[in-house]
Amino acid sequence: xxxxxxxxxxxxxxxxxxxxxxxxxxxxxxxxxxxxxxxxxxxxxxxxxxxxxxxxxxxxxxxxxxxxxxxxxxxxxxxxxxxxxxxxxxxxxxxxxxxxxxxxxxxxxxxxxxxxxxxxxxxxxxxxxxxxxxxxxxxxxxxxxxxxxxxxxxxxxxxxxxxxxxxxxxxxxxxxxxxxxxxxxxxxxxxxxxxxxxxxxxxxxxxxxxxxxxxxxxxxxxxxxxxxxxxxxxxxxxxxxxxxxxxxxxxxxxxxxxxxxxxxxxxxxxxxxxx
Amino acid sequence: xxxxxxxxxxxxxxxxxxxxxxxxxxxxxxxxxxxxxxxxxxxxxxxxxxxxxxxxxxxxxxxxxxxxxxxxxxxxxxxxxxxxxxxxxxxxxxxxxxxxxxxxxxxxxxxxxxxxxxxxxxxxxxxxxxxxxxxxxxxxxxxxxxxxxxxxxxxxxxxxxxxxxxxxxxxxxxxxxxxxxxxxxxxxxxxxxxxxxxxxxxxxxxxxxxxxxxxxxxxxxxxxxxxxxxxxxxxxxxxxxxxxxxxxxxxxxxxxxxxxxxxxxxxxxxxxxxxxxxxxxxxxxxxxxxxxxxxxxxxxxxxxxxxxxxxxxxxxxxxxxxxxxxxxxxxxxxxxxxxxxxxxxxxxxxxxxxxxxxxxxxxxxxxxxxxxxxxxxxxxxxxxxxxxxxxxxxxxxxxxxxxxxxxxxxxxxxxxxxxxxxxxxxxxxxxxxxxxxxxxxxxxxxxxxxxxxxxxxxxxxxxxxxxxxxxxxxxxxxxxxxxxxxxxxxxxxxxxxxxxxxxxxxxxxxxxxxxxxxxxxxxxxxxxxxxxxxxxxxxxxxxxxxxxx
Numbered sequence: 001x002x003x004x005x006x007x008x009x010x011x012x013x014x015x016x017x018x019x020x021x022x023x024x025x026x027x028x029x030x031x032x033x034x035x036x037x038x039x040x041x042x043x044x045x046x047x048x049x050x051x052x053x054x055x056x057x058x059x060x061x062x063x064x065x066x067x068x069x070x071x072x073x074x075x076x077x078x079x080x081x082x083x084x085x086x087x088x089x090x091x092x093x094x095x096x097x098x099x100x101x102x103x104x105x106x107x108x109x110x111x112x113x114x115x116x117x118x119x120x121x122x123x124x125x126x127x128x129x130x131x132x133x134x135x136x137x138x139x140x141x142x143x144x145x146x147x148x149x150x151x152x153x154x155x156x157x158x159x160x161x162x163x164x165x166x167x168x169x170x171x172x173x174x175x176x177x178x179x180x181x182x183x184x185x186x187x188x189x190x191x192x193x194x195x196x197x198x199x200x201x202x203x204x205x206x207x208x209x210x211x212x213x214x215x216x217x218x219x220x221x222x223x224x225x226x227x228x229x230x231x232x233x234x235x236x237x238x239x240x241x242x243x244x245x246x247x248x249x250x251x252x253x254x255x256x257x258x259x260x261x262x263x264x265x266x267x268x269x270x271x272x273x274x275x
Numbered sequence: 276x277x278x279x280x281x282x283x284x285x286x287x288x289x290x291x292x293x294x295x296x297x298x299x300x301x302x303x304x305x306x307x308x309x310x311x312x313x314x315x316x317x318x319x320x321x322x323x324x325x326x327x328x329x330x331x332x333x334x335x336x337x338x339x340x341x342x343x344x345x346x347x348x349x350x351x352x353x354x355x356x357x358x359x360x361x362x363x364x365x366x367x368x369x370x371x372x373x374x375x376x377x378x379x380x381x382x383x384x385x386x387x388x389x390x391x392x393x394x395x396x397x398x399x400x401x402x403x404x405x406x407x408x409x410x411x412x413x414x415x416x417x418x419x420x421x422x423x424x425x426x427x428x429x430x431x432x433x434x435x436x437x438x439x440x441x442x443x444x445x446x447x448x449x450x451x452x453x454x455x456x457x458x459x460x461x462x463x464x465x466x467x468x469x470x471x472x473x474x475x476x477x478x479x480x481x482x483x484x485x486x487x488x489x490x491x492x493x494x495x496x497x498x499x500x501x502x503x504x505x506x507x508x509x510x511x512x513x514x515x516x517x518x519x520x521x522x523x524x525x526x527x528x529x530x531x532x533x534x535x536x537x538x539x540x541x542x543x544x545x546x547x548x549x550x551x552x553x554x555x556x557x558x559x560x561x562x563x564x565x566x567x568x569x570x571x572x573x574x575x576x577x578x579x580x581x582x583x584x585x586x587x588x589x590x591x592x593x594x595x596x597x598x599x600x601x602x603x604x605x606x607x608x609x610x611x612x613x614x615x616x617x618x619x620x621x622x623x624x625x626x627x628x629x630x631x632x633x634x635x636x637x638x639x640x641x642x643x644x645x646x647x648x649x650x651x652x653x654x655x656x657x658x659x660x661x662x663x664x665x666x667x668x669x670x671x672x673x674x675x676x677x678x679x680x681x682x683x684x685x686x687x688x689x690x691x692x693x694x695x696x697x698x699x700x701x702x703x704x705x706x707x708x709x710x711x712x713x714x715x716x717x718x719x720x721x722x723x724x725x726x727x728x729x730x731x732x733x734x735x736x737x738x739x740x741x742x743x744x745x746x747x748x749x750x751x752x753x754x755x756x757x758x759x760x761x762x763x764x765x766x767x768x769x770x771x772x773x774x775x776x777x778x779x780x781x782x783x784x785x786x787x788x789x790x791x792x793x794x795x796x797x798x799x800x801x802x803x804x805x806x807x808x809x810x811x812x813x814x815x816x817x818x819x820x821x822x823x824x
């Protein structure tokens with residue numbers, strides 16, 4: 001464990017990523033304290049540029065972009081994390097069952113996965129949110145539904161190769177039941193792959209959420225980064241900052257997550273790195 | 276005396292700083308003469324492969340590099356040669372053959388094309404002439420129907436044919452020096468015998484200097500003119516084959532030679548005929564299907580185990596020997612029901628093991644435990660050793676305190692410190708891990724121990740220790756064993772009865788003494804004839820130092 005930590009700590013880009021993520025997380029946590037009023041509140045004149053009366057300027061309705069970005073961090077991160085968590089749970093369960101049991105169970109579950117993968121994921125997410133009426137819950141659901149198939153395929157292949165490893169055979173030979181083998185022996189050995197892929201899935205989830213809210217497919221009472229961009233896109237010629245500030249926030253967060261994900265990959269699978 | 280082709284002069288190769296030792300090889304001096312086979316022998320990690328690769332200038336990573344010394348090829352220092360010069364030298368002067376011909380050949384190019392490419396990159400000859408040379412060299416390594424082989428792809432050839440093709444590729448430009456890195460280790464014993472004969476033949480015909488890297492003393496006695504023995508990066512002994520094998524000077528060489536198991540089984544331990552039968556396998560059958568697709572298509576059926584009948588009596592060790600693909604491992608997995616047999620019956624004592632299912636099957640499994648081949652893959656890397664050994668007993672309802680105490684006892688029984696319980700598998704060497712695997716199997720106090728190639732992945736000295744341990748535990752606990760191996764020397768050491776398998780069938784079965792002294796089936800005889808170094812036993816010079824068969 002400390003070995004993994006040391007390897008991770010040697011990776012400078014990953015540390016930068018951690019720093020950025022901590023900053024974003026702090027912003028999200030402190031948003032209610034820093035900006036106690038609702039981000040929908042009008043605080044000044046419309047189209048005030050950054051540093052005039054507020055740090056990042058105001059939008060077409062005179063709302064503070066700074067407050068919006070801070071409160072947006074909360075919503076965006078929350079949606080990204082929860083959706084990814086559900087996707088990992090769903091993908092790992094289905095993929096694990098398919099990989100471990102094989103045979104017709106595997107065939108059935110993999111055909112199901114393929115059906116999901118044949119539909120372009122973003123269109124599918126749009127469709128789901130549109131049908132279920134936009135809300136935080138439906139956005140999370142839609143992101144989870146379009147994100148689990150790659151995780152299922154990954155976990156399946158991990159389990160498939162692990163299934164025939166001799167230590168698993170030894171467990172079967174001892175008279176161990178399936179669930180114990182899966183949870184105590186195979187899952188811990190697949191965890192590093194799941195963590196790495198899962199961390200990168202958070203970045204994708206944030207991008208999907210931003211895309212959806214840009215199209216207006218989001219809860220209109222909840223401020224997320226994508227929502228700010230979506231509502232500000234019509235005023236781009238007069239007030240670039242309304243779009244650029246949350247855009248930078250998305251860029252930094254997604255990049256930081258990718259750096260951390262790669263750092264985790266190098267730390268957890270050191271051998272792959274030296275190939 | 277022949278002239279030296281390659282002179283290695285106080286060569287030292289560095290390992291990356293965080294490695295287990297600073298140098299892969301240290302201060303090596305030896306010469307390789309024209310028209311001789313120099314065997315470089317050593318256990319894994321002795322640096323023998325690095326030595327071979329430094330002659331080719333092929334280091335496994337940029338951090339591994341020569342830091343001192345010279346490698347002279349006809350007087351030219353190859354360590355100082357430019358990359359362009361090295362490319363020129365490789366293939367034309369020095370060529371190499373590898374252990375695994377399947378991965379050393381490019382799977383998407385035909386054999387003929389790959390050999391032609393060697394001629395092409397060294398800028399020689401018109402296309403027609405190139406093809407002529409390819410066919411000539413394929414004929415020279417005795418590949419049947421060179422025309423057909425030249426058009427074949429690697430996967431269409433057998434292992435032996437692939438290795439012949441590799442040798443042809445290495446020889447096509449007539450190098451003075453051939454480096455063979457464990458070229459027969461991945462091959463079956465009968466194929467190995469043919470390849471050894473071929474290497475000896477091409478070396479004689481062409482006067483090539485051959486450096487032959489191996490860990491197997493049987494192979495050494497068959498092929499070596501001179502022998503270099505390496506131990507953890509250092510050359511400990513170098514001399515004429517007869518002298519090194521007959522009168523080894525260095526204690527390490529003596530220990531290595533002592534560790535090679537003999538081919539003569541010890542006298543029978545007991546007469547097992549009167550004992551009750553513990554395991555009776557009756558017409559066991561298992562086939563595998565592959566290739567079946569959603570919309571039909573050819574289904575290939577491989578009969579891995581065909582109508583196998585055998586019985587093991589209380590306290591007896593039955594050895595199942597055979598080449599790869601003979602179905603011996605599938606047999607072991609069927610008997611333990613890790614793989615479900617298609618047909619047949621397995622009786623353990625008075626219980627029909629094949630009829631059990633669900634909880635009854637899981638409860639019964641403790642009577643049969645397995646020891647696996649791969650010391651790295653057979654232990655859960657994320658589980659501490661103590662927990663691993665105690666897990667089985669806990670599963671079958673043992674009290675946690677007693678299971679832990681038992682795990683500590685077992686670790687001592689297999690020759691490890693009881694404190695090993697708190698460590699993870701990666702902290703142990705291959706031989707120690709195999710001991711842990713044995714302790715785990717013994718924890719459930721099984722009636723039958725199934726050992727699937729338990730010593731095949733180990734170095735010869737470690738192999739001897741683990742075999743002794745197995746025999747010792749068996750005698751102490753009165754264990755019955757089903758012992759799967761491809762190595763007849765190993766089988767001779769531990770087995771009371773031998774069953775010889777070929778293509779899923781048992782062709783001959785009988786007491787070890789009888790089988791080794793007077794094999795009846797032609798295949799058994801062929802198998803025995805192919806064992807390298809069979810006329811040689813530790814401490815004696817081989818009768819004919821360089822046999823050409």
